[in-house]
Each structure stands twice: as structure tokens, then as C-alpha cells.
Amino acid sequence: MQLRHLAYFASLGRELHFGRAAAACNITQSTLSAAIRQLEEEVGAPLVERDRRFRDFTPEGRVLLGWARRMLAERDLLDQELGALREGLTGHLRIGAIPMALPIVGMVTTPLLEAYPGVRMTVTSRTSTEIQRGLDEFHLEAGLTYLDNEPLHGLRAVPLYRERYLLVTPKDGPFAGRKEAAWSELAPLPLCLLTPDMQNRRILNGIFTEMGLTPAPRLETNSVMALYSQMRAGAWSSVLPHSFLWVAGIPPGMIAVPLARPDRSHKIGLVLRDQSPIPPLVAALEKAASGLRLQDMIEQLEADDRE
Template identity: 40%
Template sequence: MIHKLEMFIAVAREGHFGRAAESLGLTQPTLSTGIKQLEEMLGVQLIFRGSRYGGLTPEGQRALVWARQLVSDARTFRQEMRTARHGLSGIVRLAVIPTALTWAAALSARFTSAHPNVRLTILSKTSVEILSMLENLEADAGLSYLDNEPLGRVTTEPLYREHLTVVCHRESDIAMQDKVEWADLAGERLCLLTPNMQNRRIINENFMAAGVAPEAQVESNSTVVLAAHVDAGDWITILPTDMARFLCAGKPQLVIRPIEGAGMDHAVGLVAPFREPHTPVLSALIAETKSLSKAYA
């Protein structure tokens, strides 16, 4: 039953039988048979389909909520039993906004040191993707903004507050200033994160509040690409302080300047599905996040 519910969740997530089968490591006929058997067991049609996937029926939409809950409960139950017998073990899938990847590394190092039988998979994702992955049971937790855009019904644990800074080449005019205001960046050659990143939306809001229309000649979903452009010439980027320090380490040609009137700093922390009880591994990860936050407070 649980395996068939996982098939159903995968089809709803992918919106395509072939991609759903591939994500589960199954053949498409096996997936289709499993969905049909599930529908026969429940006595309702879950999916509209003709020659291709046609969306969920009203019954399917209601069933999806229960399927996610049941699959999540089953996974929690299995992990509880495994922990009782073997101690904390398994795999934690952590989805992280790009600007928080250095913090993800710090959290991972502490967590795996305390729990050596647990493995972590860390993926760089947008804040919107993180919430979708939590809902679809593709991620166990995430690191994302907590106080800027709606999160929905999730459990949160604050980790740090993000402070924005300018990263520029030491020979640039901006580098000659001790502090920079948003208005100073008007007309500069900017390279920034892509608009689908919440960090970019925060930056845009600050620019607009200063009466500046931000124009990035280069956009990327990678902070490494942004720092590399600054290193290559007369580019300027905007990054959180911790990420900027990490990327500029050992590069004396790159300088970091604080932004005056940078707007309200935003909280970043752990987000996880809202449920009780959490799996033993997730409970331990939440506790480690709280401990890391206190260590850097």
C-alpha cells in the first residue's frame, strides 16, 4: 500500500508518468499498474488519463493530502524502529538556498560529527523549490529565509541573520569607499543572482527603496559564478557577509564593503514539515541547528 502511495505522489509531483517512473527507478508499465491497483483498492479514480497524464481528479486531490501524510508516517515509523535497534542512522536530504551553503556546511560538519552513522545529501535550491520539495517528501528539511515571504505550515528553527555586503575589485571606485549606499551602485556593472532567488528579490526591494532600478548585466544561480566575475574585472556583486568572506578568502584583489541602510536583515534557518513527532534524525538536526545558532550568537 505505502509503495503504491509513493507511486501516486510521484505522478502528482512530476505531472508525467514517464518522469515519475524514472524518479522511482521503475518502468512505466509497472508504475501504471501500481496506480491502477491503488485506484481499485480505494474504489475511486485518482488521475485523469487518456493517452497522457491529465491531472488529478477531485478524489485524487483529496487522496494526495492523505498519501503524503501516510507515507511520511510510515517513514517516521521505520526510522523510529531502526533508531531503537541501531541508534541514529540513515540519510538526511537537506535543500538549501545558495546564500546559506556555507552555513549548511557548518551544520553538516557538527551534525555528522555527533551522529557518524547519518549521511547528508545537500542540494542548492531556491526558497520556492525548498517548500515544494518538503511538501512532496523530496527533502527532509531545508535552510531558507524565515521572515520575508510566506512559508506556509512548516516547523522553523532560526539559525542566523543575513547581512548584505558589496563585493568588488580593489581597483574599482566602490572599493575606495569605506561604506556604500544603495544609490552608489546606480549605473555600476552588476552581476547578481537570478530573479527566481529570494535573495535577488530582497536586493531588488532595497534598490527600489533607494530609487534605483537594478540592472544586472550577468545573472546566475551560483554565487561562485558571481565572485568569479568580480575577480575577472570591473564587476560588482552583492552577497551576504558570510558567503562573501568565504568566496573572497585568499583573494586580496577582492574587497568587501558594508552597505549603509541595507534595510532590515532577514532571518535564515531550518524549515521542516510541520508534524509531530518528527523523525529521530530530524529532531536531532533541529537540536543541532539550535546549538549552532547559539554558538555564533
């Protein structure tokens, strides 16, 4: 089997669409189809259920897809190790980050990018479920996600900081001058929150349920930027992690009030496939992340912003 044919097949596994898979590989759809037919001849069985469009993989196709992903990952590991011997650490890292961790991505990626000019990174916004799946299926090399709210499988983690929560609300509203706010006071507010499929929202829903509350958000979105935009545009409130202040600050005309009673926090960290040997790029990222003091940096930022 040719590695490029396996790469095309793995692309189909990511895209689940012939046209998009071909475009991702910079080939024509006919070239992709020919490669799959060649693989089917070598396996001796159909690999894809299709009519005019992609429908699904056959049982044989799913087995080959798993092997293709592992073989391509092993080839990438070989390239990294040989490249490191010749010219230092080089390669491409793909990192998925939950939206609420995106504000601190630069703190995690910058040390590695500065130390190794030959390294490239792609950072995409993903749900926690998508990060787990992306690591399982070798679409990602690392993720930034919650460590203690939902189970992680087959991964190892580097804790980075504990996410605490702030009520971001108009400065001329009922919380003006307050040092803290209680979760029980949030229900009547015109809230903007993330959508229920996001783990941050599931965390908030768990706290609301614990308090016997049923908030009815006026706006829901899967974009932190959309939350920020909505709050700048009117008298809206939201619950955001304190790390949000690192990149966005407090929107004009608003204040950030720590939420207490109960005091809740959740651990955010870097997650990596639990594999051996560890790819050199992944090992370098893990080492760089382990040396960070994000908790102290974020706490100091919050203190400075509130002065």
C-alpha cells in the same frame, strides 16, 4: 493498498512525468502504470488524467496523493524510531537550501553527520517557495531559508544568523580604500545579481525601491557559482551576503565593502514541519542547529578576511 504502490504514486506527484517517476523508483514505466491501475481499482475512480502523457491528477487523485505522502512519512517515522532502538539513529534527511545559504550548509550538517555515522543527507539548492512546497508535500525534511522576509506556513524555525550585505567590486575601482558603501552608489555599476525569482533578489529589489533606485544588472543568474565566475572574469560588481566569504572568500582582484545607509539585514534559519511527533532525525538536526553560534563564526571570518 500496498505501500510500494503509494510510493510509486507519490513519485508521480513529485515528477509529474511517468518516465521520470518510474526511473526515480527504479522500476519500469509499465510497472508504474500497473500500480496506478491497481490503486484506481481500489479507490473506484480514475486517479490520473492522461492520454499518451501525464496531464494532471483527478480530484480523487489529489486526495489520494495527500494521503499517500502522509502515510509514507508516517512509515518513515516508524522506521526511524524502531531503528534508533536497535542500532542508534539512522536514516536519510533531505534538506533544501536557498542559494545564499549554501555556503553555510556544512556548518549545519557536519555536527549531525559526525555524531551519527548511520545518517545520510541530500542537500539541494531550492528557492524559498520550493522549500515551503517541499516541506508541505513531504519531499523535504528541513530547509535553510529566510525567516523574516516572506511568510512561512505550518513550519517552525531555528534562527541561525542575520544576513548582511557586501558590495564585492574590483579593488582598483571607485571603492578602493572605502570602509563602507551606500546603496545609492550601486546604480551606475555593472552589476551581476541573482534572478528576480530568488528571494535574495526580491530583498535587494525592495531595498533599491526604498532608495528610489532602478539598477539594470548586466547579468542575472540563479547560481551563486555563476556570479563568482563572472566577477573573476572581469570588472564586475555584485551584492553578496557576508556568509558567502565562508566558502568562496573574496575573488582575486576584488574587495568586499560593507553596504550601509541604510543598514539592512535579514534572518536566515532552519525550517521544519510543525508536526507531532517529531521524527528522530529531524529532532536531532534541530538540536544540533540550536547549539550553533553561526553569527559569531561568520562575523569572525569576515573580520579575518578583511584584515
